[in-house]
Amino acid sequence: MKKRLATLTALAVTAMMAFTGCGGGNNKPAEETGTDKPAGGAVELTLGTGGTTGTYYAVGGTMSTVLNNAMENVNLKVVSTGASKANILDIDDKVSDVAIVQNDVMYYAYNGTDLFAAEGKFETFSAVAGIYDETCQIIAGSNITNIADLKGKTVNVGDAGSGVEFNATQILAAYGIDINKDINKVNGSFGDAADSIKDGKIDAAFITAGAPTTAVVDLAISKSINLLTIDDEHAAALIEQYPFYTKTTIPGGTYNGVKDDVQTLSVRATLIAANDTSEDTIYELTKALFENKDALASSNAKFAELDPALAVQGISVPFHPGAEKYFKEIGIN
Secondary structure, X not given: OOOHHHHHHHHHHHOOOOOOOOOOOOOOOOOOOOOOOXXXXXXXXXXXXXXXXXXXXXXXXXXXXXXXXXXXXXXXXXXXXXXXXXXXXXXXXXXXXXXXXXXXXXXXXXXXXHHHOOOOOOOXXXXXXXXXXXXXXXXXXXXXXXXXXXXXXXXXXXXXXXXXXXXXXXXXXXXXXXXXXXXXXXXXXXXXXXXXXXXXXXXXXXXXXXXXXXXXXXXXXXXXXXXXOOOHHHHHHHHHHOOOOEEEEEOOOOOXXXXXXXXXXXXXXXXXXXXXXXXXHHHHHHHHHHHOHHHHHHHOXXXXXXXXXXHOOOXXXXXXXXXXXXXXXXXXX
């Protein structure tokens, strides 16, 4: 366990801040989800998720319900946490064994940058599998049609210090826009952003979350909006500089009034594991995850995106040996 003092300090900070778009973020006391079979002699893995009202907690609950019935030697215990950053700190502090995080946040942790610039590098975790996309959605009023047009505009870039704000910083910079100098930067939640666009208080907002996002769905019903495209040239430059990004398309019709497909980038909600978790244990978990996709998807639509070929994309940290063994076994490198 490294940098314990830094870890404890950072954990205190996460109690006050939400670090991800989709995972929730409320550091409530840990809460366990039920399982349909007793653990018996199985290895129990604590699965860090997010706030109890967030997507990560719901996804973790589905995993425990479905996979605990499918695995003979592994049992998942789900706990509520402060989401991505808190989960990495918890694994480093041996509070959790596995966790769900955004892949950009784990990149920052592994390299000691951005969200983890103060704490330094964390190398006590490794990747298991990307689960589903968290899409960088750039929502604007109908008078704005290009990201370059955001220069000089009032833009909500997510909560201060959040993963969304870093996404916004990087995407704007690719278009020659300095987030601190060239826009009127506003920090706030997705709900705040949608309400402010509706009321004409801001011109645009960055939202990193699975599409469709409820706040945007509600906004698009009452106001005409545009989804701004990240074109091929800028997407390629961003992916080269930040390997956690992947290209994605928001299908036309996802939001009222947005008829055409819109190309953008995504980060991925990713399952990670502590390095000292055994290869056999993570192999069994990874195998069960993909072999029970239909059961998982029937309980939570996020798992409809689960695909072993996609699960290794945008992963810029080493894979756990157990996950690596599974992917090689099925011909995914």
